[in-house]
Amino acid sequence: MTDAPAPLADPHLVYDPVAGDGPxxxxxxxxxxxxGTQAIDLVLRNPARFRVTGLSANGSRxxxxAEQAHRLGVRTVAVAREDVVPALREALTARYGAGKPLPEILAGPDAATQLAASDCHTVLNGITGSIGLAPTLAALEAGRTLALANKESLIVGGPLVKARAKPGQIIPVDSEHAALFQALAAGTRxxxxxxxxxxSGGPFxxxxxxxxANVTVEDALAHPTWAMGPVITINSATLVNKGLEVIxxxxxxxxxxxxxxVVVHPQSYVHSMVEFTDGSTLAQATPPDMRGPIAxxxxxxxxxxxxxxxxxxSKASTWEFFPLDNEAFPSVNLARHVGELAGTAPAVFNAANEECVEAFRAGRLPFNGIMETVTRVVEEHGTPPTGTSLTVPDVLEAETWARARxxxxxxxxxxxxxxA
Incomplete structure:
Protein backbone atom coordinates (compact mmCIF):
# COMPACT_ATOMS: atom_id res chain seq x y z
CA MET A 1 0.00 0.00 0.00
CA THR A 2 2.83 2.39 0.69
CA ASP A 3 4.01 1.99 -2.93
CA ALA A 4 0.67 3.24 -4.31
CA PRO A 5 0.53 6.64 -6.03
CA ALA A 6 -0.04 9.67 -3.85
CA PRO A 7 -3.74 10.40 -3.29
CA LEU A 8 -5.37 13.37 -5.00
CA ALA A 9 -6.97 14.53 -1.75
CA ASP A 10 -4.70 14.43 1.30
CA PRO A 11 -5.69 16.33 4.47
CA HIS A 12 -2.04 16.40 5.55
CA LEU A 13 -1.04 18.49 2.52
CA VAL A 14 -2.02 22.12 1.98
CA TYR A 15 -1.78 23.66 -1.47
CA ASP A 16 -1.70 27.46 -1.24
CA PRO A 17 -1.53 29.17 -4.66
CA VAL A 18 -1.78 32.70 -3.26
CA ALA A 19 -0.09 33.78 -0.06
CA GLY A 20 -1.09 36.91 1.79
CA ASP A 21 -3.50 38.41 4.26
CA GLY A 22 -7.12 39.36 3.78
CA PRO A 23 -10.11 37.42 2.44
CA GLY A 36 -23.68 27.53 -5.24
CA THR A 37 -26.47 29.16 -3.24
CA GLN A 38 -25.31 27.52 -0.01
CA ALA A 39 -21.71 28.56 -0.71
CA ILE A 40 -22.86 32.15 -1.17
CA ASP A 41 -24.72 32.00 2.14
CA LEU A 42 -21.49 30.84 3.81
CA VAL A 43 -19.45 33.60 2.15
CA LEU A 44 -21.90 36.35 3.10
CA ARG A 45 -21.70 35.23 6.73
CA ASN A 46 -17.89 35.27 6.63
CA PRO A 47 -16.81 38.40 4.70
CA ALA A 48 -13.46 38.55 6.51
CA ARG A 49 -12.56 35.07 5.25
CA PHE A 50 -13.90 34.93 1.68
CA ARG A 51 -14.45 37.30 -1.23
CA VAL A 52 -16.21 36.08 -4.40
CA THR A 53 -14.65 37.46 -7.59
CA GLY A 54 -16.62 35.52 -10.20
CA LEU A 55 -19.85 33.57 -10.66
CA SER A 56 -20.99 31.18 -13.37
CA ALA A 57 -24.37 29.63 -14.12
CA ASN A 58 -26.14 27.99 -17.03
CA GLY A 59 -28.40 31.03 -17.49
CA SER A 60 -31.79 29.62 -16.54
CA ARG A 61 -32.11 31.86 -13.44
CA ALA A 66 -27.80 39.19 -11.17
CA GLU A 67 -28.84 39.48 -7.52
CA GLN A 68 -25.90 37.31 -6.44
CA ALA A 69 -23.45 39.32 -8.53
CA HIS A 70 -24.64 42.63 -7.10
CA ARG A 71 -24.73 41.44 -3.51
CA LEU A 72 -21.23 39.97 -3.72
CA GLY A 73 -19.72 42.74 -5.85
CA VAL A 74 -18.09 40.30 -8.28
CA ARG A 75 -15.77 41.24 -11.14
CA THR A 76 -17.07 38.68 -13.64
CA VAL A 77 -20.30 36.82 -14.40
CA ALA A 78 -20.34 33.85 -16.80
CA VAL A 79 -23.34 32.18 -18.44
CA ALA A 80 -23.38 29.11 -20.67
CA ARG A 81 -26.31 30.39 -22.75
CA GLU A 82 -25.41 33.30 -25.00
CA ASP A 83 -29.09 34.01 -25.70
CA VAL A 84 -29.69 35.21 -22.12
CA VAL A 85 -26.98 37.90 -22.18
CA PRO A 86 -29.42 40.77 -22.95
CA ALA A 87 -31.71 39.68 -20.11
CA LEU A 88 -28.73 39.31 -17.79
CA ARG A 89 -27.40 42.75 -18.66
CA GLU A 90 -30.86 44.21 -18.07
CA ALA A 91 -31.15 42.45 -14.70
CA LEU A 92 -27.70 43.66 -13.65
CA THR A 93 -28.50 47.23 -14.69
CA ALA A 94 -31.69 47.14 -12.62
CA ARG A 95 -29.64 46.27 -9.54
CA TYR A 96 -26.52 48.35 -10.08
CA GLY A 97 -28.35 51.37 -11.46
CA ALA A 98 -28.41 52.97 -14.90
CA GLY A 99 -25.03 54.23 -16.02
CA LYS A 100 -23.16 52.35 -13.27
CA PRO A 101 -20.34 49.98 -14.28
CA LEU A 102 -21.42 46.34 -14.53
CA PRO A 103 -19.40 43.15 -14.01
CA GLU A 104 -17.67 41.68 -17.03
CA ILE A 105 -19.96 39.16 -18.75
CA LEU A 106 -18.61 35.96 -20.30
CA ALA A 107 -21.01 33.90 -22.38
CA GLY A 108 -21.03 30.61 -24.25
CA PRO A 109 -20.23 26.97 -23.57
CA ASP A 110 -16.63 27.81 -22.60
CA ALA A 111 -17.51 30.69 -20.27
CA ALA A 112 -17.24 28.67 -17.04
CA THR A 113 -13.93 27.20 -18.21
CA GLN A 114 -12.56 30.67 -18.87
CA LEU A 115 -13.75 31.88 -15.47
CA ALA A 116 -12.18 28.85 -13.74
CA ALA A 117 -8.76 29.98 -14.93
CA SER A 118 -9.22 33.58 -13.75
CA ASP A 119 -7.18 35.18 -10.99
CA CYS A 120 -8.33 33.81 -7.63
CA HIS A 121 -7.27 31.49 -4.82
CA THR A 122 -10.00 28.83 -4.90
CA VAL A 123 -12.47 27.62 -7.53
CA LEU A 124 -15.59 25.92 -6.20
CA ASN A 125 -16.89 23.68 -8.98
CA GLY A 126 -20.56 23.16 -8.17
CA ILE A 127 -21.65 22.42 -11.74
CA THR A 128 -23.78 19.30 -12.18
CA GLY A 129 -22.75 16.75 -14.79
CA SER A 130 -19.73 15.93 -16.92
CA ILE A 131 -19.76 19.42 -18.47
CA GLY A 132 -17.79 20.31 -15.35
CA LEU A 133 -14.69 18.49 -16.65
CA ALA A 134 -13.27 21.37 -18.71
CA PRO A 135 -13.58 23.90 -15.84
CA THR A 136 -11.98 21.39 -13.45
CA LEU A 137 -8.99 20.96 -15.76
CA ALA A 138 -8.75 24.72 -16.34
CA ALA A 139 -8.69 25.48 -12.61
CA LEU A 140 -5.98 22.89 -11.99
CA GLU A 141 -3.85 24.05 -14.92
CA ALA A 142 -4.15 27.66 -13.73
CA GLY A 143 -2.83 26.62 -10.31
CA ARG A 144 -6.00 27.28 -8.31
CA THR A 145 -7.09 25.29 -5.28
CA LEU A 146 -10.08 23.26 -6.49
CA ALA A 147 -12.99 22.74 -4.10
CA LEU A 148 -14.63 19.91 -6.01
CA ALA A 149 -18.37 19.30 -5.74
CA ASN A 150 -18.62 18.22 -9.40
CA LYS A 151 -17.84 14.52 -8.93
CA GLU A 152 -18.61 13.75 -12.56
CA SER A 153 -15.55 15.62 -13.83
CA LEU A 154 -13.25 13.44 -11.73
CA ILE A 155 -15.10 10.25 -12.64
CA VAL A 156 -15.17 10.72 -16.42
CA GLY A 157 -11.71 12.26 -16.64
CA GLY A 158 -9.88 10.56 -13.77
CA PRO A 159 -6.43 10.17 -15.38
CA LEU A 160 -6.68 13.65 -16.91
CA VAL A 161 -7.47 15.20 -13.53
CA LYS A 162 -4.81 13.19 -11.72
CA ALA A 163 -2.17 14.22 -14.26
CA ARG A 164 -2.84 17.92 -13.66
CA ALA A 165 -3.46 18.06 -9.92
CA LYS A 166 -0.62 18.94 -7.59
CA PRO A 167 -0.46 17.45 -4.06
CA GLY A 168 -3.15 19.01 -1.90
CA GLN A 169 -4.68 20.99 -4.77
CA ILE A 170 -8.08 19.24 -4.66
CA ILE A 171 -10.36 19.50 -1.62
CA PRO A 172 -13.52 17.34 -1.92
CA VAL A 173 -16.87 19.00 -1.23
CA ASP A 174 -19.25 16.02 -1.48
CA SER A 175 -20.41 15.35 2.08
CA GLU A 176 -19.11 11.77 1.94
CA HIS A 177 -15.69 12.65 0.60
CA ALA A 178 -15.31 15.66 2.88
CA ALA A 179 -16.05 13.25 5.74
CA LEU A 180 -13.41 10.77 4.54
CA PHE A 181 -10.99 13.66 4.06
CA GLN A 182 -11.40 14.75 7.68
CA ALA A 183 -11.27 11.23 9.13
CA LEU A 184 -8.14 10.41 7.14
CA ALA A 185 -6.34 13.24 8.94
CA ALA A 186 -6.18 10.97 11.99
CA GLY A 187 -3.72 8.51 10.45
CA THR A 188 -1.38 7.72 7.60
CA ARG A 189 -2.28 5.93 4.37
CA SER A 200 -29.26 7.50 3.10
CA GLY A 201 -30.92 4.86 0.96
CA GLY A 202 -32.94 7.53 -0.82
CA PRO A 203 -36.76 7.60 -0.98
CA PHE A 204 -36.99 3.89 -1.84
CA ALA A 213 -41.25 -1.02 -11.11
CA ASN A 214 -44.02 1.58 -11.05
CA VAL A 215 -42.62 4.44 -8.95
CA THR A 216 -43.15 7.92 -10.35
CA VAL A 217 -40.87 10.89 -10.92
CA GLU A 218 -42.54 12.64 -7.99
CA ASP A 219 -41.77 9.64 -5.79
CA ALA A 220 -38.12 9.67 -6.87
CA LEU A 221 -37.77 13.39 -6.17
CA ALA A 222 -39.05 13.06 -2.60
CA HIS A 223 -35.66 12.60 -0.95
CA PRO A 224 -36.05 12.03 2.81
CA THR A 225 -32.91 13.90 3.89
CA TRP A 226 -31.29 16.23 1.35
CA ALA A 227 -32.62 19.11 -0.76
CA MET A 228 -30.80 18.83 -4.09
CA GLY A 229 -31.32 19.39 -7.81
CA PRO A 230 -33.53 16.94 -9.74
CA VAL A 231 -30.73 15.00 -11.45
CA ILE A 232 -28.76 14.41 -8.26
CA THR A 233 -31.96 13.56 -6.38
CA ILE A 234 -32.95 10.89 -8.91
CA ASN A 235 -29.37 9.60 -8.87
CA SER A 236 -29.81 9.24 -5.12
CA ALA A 237 -33.04 7.31 -5.68
CA THR A 238 -31.30 4.82 -7.99
CA LEU A 239 -28.14 4.97 -5.83
CA VAL A 240 -26.16 5.82 -8.97
CA ASN A 241 -24.92 8.77 -6.93
CA LYS A 242 -23.43 6.32 -4.43
CA GLY A 243 -21.80 4.34 -7.22
CA LEU A 244 -20.23 7.51 -8.56
CA GLU A 245 -19.01 8.31 -5.05
CA VAL A 246 -17.30 4.91 -4.80
CA ILE A 247 -15.39 5.67 -8.00
CA VAL A 262 -21.22 1.21 1.11
CA VAL A 263 -23.63 1.04 4.05
CA VAL A 264 -27.14 2.47 4.35
CA HIS A 265 -27.56 5.03 7.13
CA PRO A 266 -31.07 6.54 6.91
CA GLN A 267 -30.47 9.43 9.32
CA SER A 268 -27.56 10.81 7.23
CA TYR A 269 -25.79 11.93 10.40
CA VAL A 270 -22.61 9.95 9.76
CA HIS A 271 -21.35 11.08 6.37
CA SER A 272 -18.65 8.43 5.99
CA MET A 273 -16.11 6.48 8.02
CA VAL A 274 -12.52 5.28 7.88
CA GLU A 275 -11.58 1.94 9.40
CA PHE A 276 -7.93 1.72 10.45
CA THR A 277 -5.71 -1.33 10.73
CA ASP A 278 -5.80 -1.30 14.54
CA GLY A 279 -9.57 -1.88 14.51
CA SER A 280 -10.53 1.74 15.16
CA THR A 281 -13.20 3.37 13.02
CA LEU A 282 -13.47 7.16 12.82
CA ALA A 283 -16.81 8.58 11.73
CA GLN A 284 -17.41 12.19 10.70
CA ALA A 285 -20.88 13.27 11.84
CA THR A 286 -22.98 16.43 11.56
CA PRO A 287 -26.67 17.11 10.95
CA PRO A 288 -27.39 16.98 7.19
CA ASP A 289 -26.26 20.36 5.84
CA MET A 290 -23.98 20.91 2.85
CA ARG A 291 -22.57 24.15 4.23
CA GLY A 292 -20.22 22.12 6.42
CA PRO A 293 -18.51 20.31 3.51
CA ILE A 294 -18.50 23.56 1.50
CA ALA A 295 -16.70 25.28 4.38
CA SER A 314 -28.65 16.57 25.30
CA LYS A 315 -31.38 15.04 23.13
CA ALA A 316 -31.70 11.30 22.52
CA SER A 317 -31.33 10.04 18.97
CA THR A 318 -30.97 6.72 17.16
CA TRP A 319 -28.48 6.05 14.40
CA GLU A 320 -29.05 2.99 12.20
CA PHE A 321 -26.87 1.16 9.67
CA PHE A 322 -28.00 -1.46 7.14
CA PRO A 323 -26.33 -3.44 4.36
CA LEU A 324 -26.96 -2.30 0.80
CA ASP A 325 -29.53 -4.27 -1.24
CA ASN A 326 -27.56 -4.84 -4.43
CA GLU A 327 -30.45 -6.63 -6.15
CA ALA A 328 -32.86 -3.72 -5.82
CA PHE A 329 -30.06 -1.19 -6.44
CA PRO A 330 -27.50 -2.70 -8.85
CA SER A 331 -25.93 0.67 -9.62
CA VAL A 332 -23.15 0.48 -7.02
CA ASN A 333 -21.78 -2.84 -8.26
CA LEU A 334 -22.02 -1.62 -11.86
CA ALA A 335 -20.07 1.50 -10.87
CA ARG A 336 -17.36 -0.65 -9.27
CA HIS A 337 -17.17 -2.61 -12.52
CA VAL A 338 -16.73 0.45 -14.74
CA GLY A 339 -14.31 1.95 -12.24
CA GLU A 340 -12.12 -1.13 -12.48
CA LEU A 341 -12.38 -1.09 -16.29
CA ALA A 342 -11.25 2.57 -16.17
CA GLY A 343 -10.45 4.31 -19.47
CA THR A 344 -13.64 5.64 -21.03
CA ALA A 345 -15.94 3.20 -19.20
CA PRO A 346 -16.82 5.63 -16.36
CA ALA A 347 -17.64 8.33 -18.94
CA VAL A 348 -19.94 5.90 -20.75
CA PHE A 349 -21.64 4.95 -17.47
CA ASN A 350 -22.17 8.56 -16.44
CA ALA A 351 -23.34 9.83 -19.84
CA ALA A 352 -25.77 6.95 -20.35
CA ASN A 353 -27.19 7.54 -16.88
CA GLU A 354 -27.70 11.27 -17.51
CA GLU A 355 -29.66 10.46 -20.67
CA CYS A 356 -31.73 7.80 -18.91
CA VAL A 357 -32.55 10.13 -16.01
CA GLU A 358 -33.86 12.69 -18.48
CA ALA A 359 -35.91 9.99 -20.21
CA PHE A 360 -37.37 8.94 -16.86
CA ARG A 361 -38.21 12.55 -15.98
CA ALA A 362 -39.93 12.91 -19.37
CA GLY A 363 -42.00 9.75 -18.81
CA ARG A 364 -40.26 7.78 -21.57
CA LEU A 365 -38.54 5.24 -19.30
CA PRO A 366 -39.65 3.43 -16.14
CA PHE A 367 -37.56 3.74 -13.00
CA ASN A 368 -36.00 0.29 -13.23
CA GLY A 369 -35.34 0.98 -16.90
CA ILE A 370 -32.71 3.55 -15.93
CA MET A 371 -30.21 0.97 -14.69
CA GLU A 372 -31.30 -1.68 -17.20
CA THR A 373 -30.47 0.70 -20.04
CA VAL A 374 -27.24 1.98 -18.49
CA THR A 375 -26.09 -1.62 -17.95
CA ARG A 376 -26.75 -2.49 -21.59
CA VAL A 377 -24.86 0.57 -22.84
CA VAL A 378 -21.89 -0.30 -20.62
CA GLU A 379 -21.93 -3.90 -21.88
CA GLU A 380 -22.05 -2.78 -25.50
CA HIS A 381 -19.14 -0.41 -24.90
CA GLY A 382 -17.08 -3.37 -23.74
CA THR A 383 -13.59 -3.18 -22.27
CA PRO A 384 -11.71 0.05 -23.03
CA PRO A 385 -8.30 -0.38 -24.69
CA THR A 386 -5.37 -0.52 -22.31
CA GLY A 387 -1.89 0.89 -22.63
CA THR A 388 -3.01 4.24 -24.04
CA SER A 389 -3.35 7.60 -22.34
CA LEU A 390 -6.85 8.98 -21.96
CA THR A 391 -7.47 12.30 -23.72
CA VAL A 392 -10.31 14.80 -23.58
CA PRO A 393 -11.38 13.85 -27.16
CA ASP A 394 -11.53 10.21 -26.01
CA VAL A 395 -13.88 11.16 -23.19
CA LEU A 396 -16.06 13.34 -25.42
CA GLU A 397 -16.29 10.68 -28.12
CA ALA A 398 -17.24 8.00 -25.59
CA GLU A 399 -19.86 10.28 -24.03
CA THR A 400 -21.35 11.15 -27.42
CA TRP A 401 -21.66 7.47 -28.34
CA ALA A 402 -23.13 6.55 -24.93
CA ARG A 403 -25.72 9.33 -25.07
CA ALA A 404 -26.78 8.42 -28.59
CA ARG A 405 -27.03 4.73 -27.76
CA ALA A 420 -48.58 -2.38 -25.28
Missing part, protein backbone atom coordinates in the same frame (compact mmCIF):
# COMPACT_ATOMS: atom_id res chain seq x y z
CA UNK A 24 -9.53 34.44 0.18
CA UNK A 25 -10.64 35.17 -3.41
CA UNK A 26 -13.14 32.56 -4.60
CA UNK A 27 -14.83 31.77 -7.92
CA UNK A 28 -18.14 29.86 -7.70
CA UNK A 29 -19.16 27.75 -10.68
CA UNK A 30 -22.83 26.80 -10.67
CA UNK A 31 -23.78 29.67 -8.40
CA UNK A 32 -27.56 29.41 -8.84
CA UNK A 33 -27.67 25.70 -8.02
CA UNK A 34 -27.92 24.03 -4.63
CA UNK A 35 -24.17 24.01 -3.89
CA UNK A 62 -30.93 35.23 -14.69
CA UNK A 63 -32.54 37.33 -11.96
CA UNK A 64 -30.98 35.25 -9.19
CA UNK A 65 -27.57 35.41 -10.88
CA UNK A 190 -0.56 2.79 5.66
CA UNK A 191 -2.97 2.82 8.64
CA UNK A 192 -6.11 2.65 6.47
CA UNK A 193 -7.90 -0.69 6.16
CA UNK A 194 -11.20 0.37 4.64
CA UNK A 195 -13.28 3.36 3.55
CA UNK A 196 -16.96 3.16 4.48
CA UNK A 197 -19.23 5.40 2.41
CA UNK A 198 -22.67 5.97 3.88
CA UNK A 199 -25.90 6.24 1.89
CA UNK A 205 -34.96 2.36 0.95
CA UNK A 206 -36.32 -1.06 1.87
CA UNK A 207 -38.26 -1.61 -1.37
CA UNK A 208 -37.67 -4.62 -3.56
CA UNK A 209 -36.87 -4.39 -7.24
CA UNK A 210 -40.43 -5.47 -8.03
CA UNK A 211 -41.83 -2.71 -5.82
CA UNK A 212 -39.75 -0.15 -7.72
CA UNK A 248 -14.61 9.15 -6.71
CA UNK A 249 -13.31 7.78 -3.40
CA UNK A 250 -11.03 5.37 -5.28
CA UNK A 251 -9.64 8.18 -7.41
CA UNK A 252 -9.26 10.70 -4.59
CA UNK A 253 -7.65 8.40 -2.04
CA UNK A 254 -6.12 5.58 -4.14
CA UNK A 255 -7.85 2.90 -2.09
CA UNK A 256 -8.72 -0.30 -4.06
CA UNK A 257 -12.40 -0.89 -4.84
CA UNK A 258 -12.51 -4.03 -2.70
CA UNK A 259 -11.68 -1.87 0.32
CA UNK A 260 -14.44 0.69 -0.25
CA UNK A 261 -17.75 -0.35 1.32
CA UNK A 296 -14.08 22.50 4.41
CA UNK A 297 -13.59 22.97 0.66
CA UNK A 298 -13.21 26.73 0.86
CA UNK A 299 -11.43 27.10 4.18
CA UNK A 300 -9.11 24.12 4.66
CA UNK A 301 -6.84 23.80 6.64
CA UNK A 302 -8.80 26.26 8.77
CA UNK A 303 -12.33 25.53 9.95
CA UNK A 304 -15.09 28.12 9.57
CA UNK A 305 -16.87 28.72 12.91
CA UNK A 306 -20.61 28.03 12.85
CA UNK A 307 -20.52 27.01 9.20
CA UNK A 308 -23.38 24.58 9.82
CA UNK A 309 -25.53 23.43 12.76
CA UNK A 310 -24.07 21.07 15.36
CA UNK A 311 -25.77 18.24 17.24
CA UNK A 312 -27.63 18.85 20.46
CA UNK A 313 -26.16 15.99 22.47
CA UNK A 406 -28.96 5.40 -24.54
CA UNK A 407 -31.43 7.57 -26.47
CA UNK A 408 -31.90 4.82 -29.06
CA UNK A 409 -32.64 2.27 -26.35
CA UNK A 410 -34.97 4.56 -24.38
CA UNK A 411 -36.88 5.51 -27.54
CA UNK A 412 -37.28 1.81 -28.30
CA UNK A 413 -38.58 1.19 -24.78
CA UNK A 414 -41.02 4.11 -25.01
CA UNK A 415 -42.33 2.86 -28.38
CA UNK A 416 -42.80 -0.65 -27.04
CA UNK A 417 -44.74 0.62 -24.02
CA UNK A 418 -46.90 2.82 -26.26
CA UNK A 419 -47.87 -0.24 -28.34
Missing amino acids: KDVVILGSTGSI VDLL ADVRKLVVTA RGRTRQEL EAHLLYDIPFDRIE IGLGWPERVPDAAPAFDW ARELTDRTASAEAR
